[in-house]
Amino acid sequence: MRDEPILQVQRLEKVFGRSCSHCQHQDTRQLEKNFCPYCGTVYACRNISFELFPGEILGIVGESGSGKSTLMQCLYFDETATGGEMFINHEDFKEKNIFALSNQQKRYVRNHILGMVYQNPAKGLKMDFSSIGNIAEKLIAAGNRHVGEMERVGTELLDKVHLPLFRMKEEPKRFSGGMQQRVQIAKALSNYPPILFLDEVTTGLDLSVQASVLDLIKTIQREMGISMIVVSHDLAVIRMLADRTMVMLNGEVIEKGLTDQILEDPQDAYTQQLVYSLL
Template identity: 65%
Template sequence: MKTADNVALCVRNFSKHYGEGCAYCMESDAVLDRNICPECGTIHACSDISFDLHKGEILGIVGESGSGKSTLMKMLYFDQEASSGEYHLADFLDGEADVLKLSSRQKRQIRNEILGMVYQNPVYGLKMDFSAISNIAEKLIASGSRNVGDMTATGDHFLGKVNIPLNRKFDPPVNFSGGMQQRVQIAKALSNYPPILLLDEVTTGLDLSVQADVLELIKEIQRELGISMVVVSHDLAIIRMLCDRTMVMLNGSVIEAGITDQILEDPQHAYTQQLVYSIL
């Protein structure tokens, strides 16, 4: 299998389960209690998920807490290992390799050079006691940079792009507000110009005005750099603002997918209808 010319990321039959599984729940037609096997108690956090992320596209993933959307993101960034499936990246070995089968060293290379990640909690994406510029340097060093002057210039560029005052670049993120911490995370994730950016609930817990600033920043970066993005949120208003296409997840499965406007204007699944009507 190889990615199509216009596809940046391709996932087929991605699954993640916690537990051994049994003959009953490993069958495709098994009836689970939400996403838990009634026979053996195995939790099927993600079940048989397939999708493409097109080049230059923002794909939204929406669903309630426990729907599996954050687990999916962790598998895409190798924070968790998938139980089964295939995963191809156009910018790694021309999209021909199933990156789930690669060595740990090759997966680190992909994290450092092809993927950028922005977590809901900045603690997972930043060293909170290191300076903002040092956090960016860490990402650049991991991707092969060695020239201090070049790394400083890159750090200054991206901190400026996310509106962090350069007179605070030596401050540690622990001294920043939540919105500023998220912007430093975004700067760090972008610093080596990755073709794909993953954003997991990046505005949760932020004040509304700060949310608006972060969302506008994401849109501006996508327009300027043409990066492909996957945006996870439980908030359809955020998905409406950012995303070209949307997948709706429930109990570990994708229950509906399509162009965002179509999903919002004519939802087909009862759960999606409930989501859409709740924001009207």
């Protein structure tokens, strides 16, 4: 692992609501969990900082409502961060705060540098397009206009995620949940992004299908050297995939470190509860 991170996030904040005198000052906030009972403002992400290194899988674990999916949406520009900075180690964006880029520049980052796999495949796929058509859509968004090249890339990626190629012209709506996730992973990889985000990708899948999807993710990471952030409420998923882990609760990072270290010697009471629930 190299010393220089491929992605740095500093003091990321995401607030839903207008804030009030009871919650707008960090030192004197009167919150219930991450919610202001006076004005209804939700502090979904609070002062989140971390680094992602080349070829690494960073796991983010926490219960529903902890802010982990909101964090991913801010990183992929599905939501606008309220505050903070993000830096990517890429020649075109050296020392530039990615959150402060123009919409056009953000589209470039989203289409060339980042990939996203959503919990619900319908968010990442056009369900009425063919599977290979979904990959072509992502390639076209990145400026590719060569039909033969798009077909080659699409076929290669669908084969890599073990989708039967005789079904590549079928729409994802005709597939099982596990197969839909495979198409979504292929689409996210279509421009060979150096960074891939995976948000609860095994939730709702049968255990045997979960195992095959996790095995696929690990194989892709090993073969392609992609840096990944994997979000899950399931510590067993994080244990299988992640080199390092962050634990989130009520919009904050309460513990982070090597995954083995967190599993063997959790420091925070909530993390201890998570780990003991695995045993």
